[in-house]
Amino acid sequence: MVASIEDVAKRAGVSIATVSRALRGLPDVAPATRDRVLAAATELDYVASPFAARLASGRTTTVGLVVPWVNRWFFAEVIDTVEQALRLAGFDLLLYNLGDKAGRTRFFEVMPMRKRVDGVLIVSLVLEDAEFSALTDLDLPVGLLGLERDGFLSVSIDDVGSARTAVDHLVELGHRRIALIGGDTDDPMAFTPPMHRRDGYRDALRAVGVESDPELEVLGYFTVDGGRAAMRHLLALPDRPSAVFAESDEMAYGALREIHRHGLRVPEDVAVVGFDDQPLSDLLGLTTVRQPVADEALDITNRLLALIADDAENIEHLPRDPAVVLPTELVVRGSTVAGGA
Incomplete structure (x- = not known):
């Protein structure tokens, strides 16, 4: 039997x-x-x-993962970590790549995951009240990665404080004309880091009496090519910056390449700080802010699975610390300190 x-x-x-x-x-x-x-x-x-x-059980043993893009390092790391954690728990992953404003609008209007998942993970999207309401109406556990909202599980880093740490490092080295290569804060996808990291950059400058200069804030769109184009623009200024804070390592890679193409030295002529600490950053000697992407993804996935496992009547009751903020670390290398690690 x-x-x-x-x-x-x-x-x-x-x-x-x-x-x-x-x-x-x-x-x-x-x-x-x-x-x-x-x-x-x-x-x-x-x-x-x-x-x-x-x-x-009446369950799907599937979790929906909603990302604005899949072709960027951060989101690829999140997807890989979440998928592995779900697989170990016997769950499947249903991935939704919004892609653009139209895709985002259609997703929240239709909610295609309805009755197909037991829980939802939203990654790095600034959601409007109507979008939060649409998620609440699903009557499912929801986890947020990269943002916080009362009534939802969340995990994030302090993007503002982390960016300020990066710029503080440049200030301590004597730099005052510091440029920002960032993302588009007006992007209709409302991706969270560009806004928060720009605020941290401006806070650090303001703390030492330096007003932010619009001509030193250039868009790099979180790509290597975007970083190159932004750095080319900055180097063409009559008074070029002595240092650059890039909101992602990809943009920092592009900046480094353009600086070298102009025959300038890093960090003697232009110092560069990135954000993420991707594997290539150590090889390139890039000073950067290390964020624990895999830890963030694993934390929110495991807590969401625990909430899914609870009885239905307990779904409304979140764990003691629904909002978790994980620490980042400034990793100093040769792009800011000659001879650095």
Whole structure:
């Protein structure tokens, strides 16, 4: 006779729900209990049927992940981490790439994930009240990565403070004419970092009595080519900057390439700080702000899975710390300090 989940629960001395959570690898099962369930399942040669589990529970064992773009390093890292965490928990990933303003509008009007997912993760989008209302109407657990909102799980970094740390570093080195290569704060996708990191840049300058100069704030659109074009513009100014803060490492890479193309030295002629600490940054000697992208994605995914595992009546009650802010770190290398690590 084929063993059932009820047989496993009886052998392990736990509820059927606990067996389901343990076998899916959800984080809200004590290690000793999980071991007991796994041992019972092994002894009974029990093999869970994902389709039966879905029918029995009324759940899809799928999480919807909503991103503004998929072709940028940050979002690729998030997608990879979330997918791995979900797979370990026995869940599938349903990815929604908004792509542009029209795609965003259509998504929140239609809500194509309705009845297809057990929870939703939103990544780095400044949402309007109507969009939050559309998410609330789904009556599902929702997690936010890169922004906060009362009533929702969230994880983020302090983009304002992190950008200020980067610019403070340049100020401490004696720089005052510091340029910003950033994203478009008027982008209809309302991507969060451009606004927050620009604020941190301006705060750091204001703290030492330097008013921000519009001609030193140039768009780089979070691409290498955009960083090159922005740096080319800055180097053509009658009074070029002595240092640059780029809101992403990609834009910093483009800036470095353009500086070298002009026969200038880094950091002696122009110092450069990036943001992210992508793998290539160490090779290029780029000083940058390291943000724990994988940790952010794993944190919000695990907490969302725990909320999904709760009984339906508990969905409205968030964990003690629904809003988590993870620390960043300034990594100093040769692009700001000659001979740096």
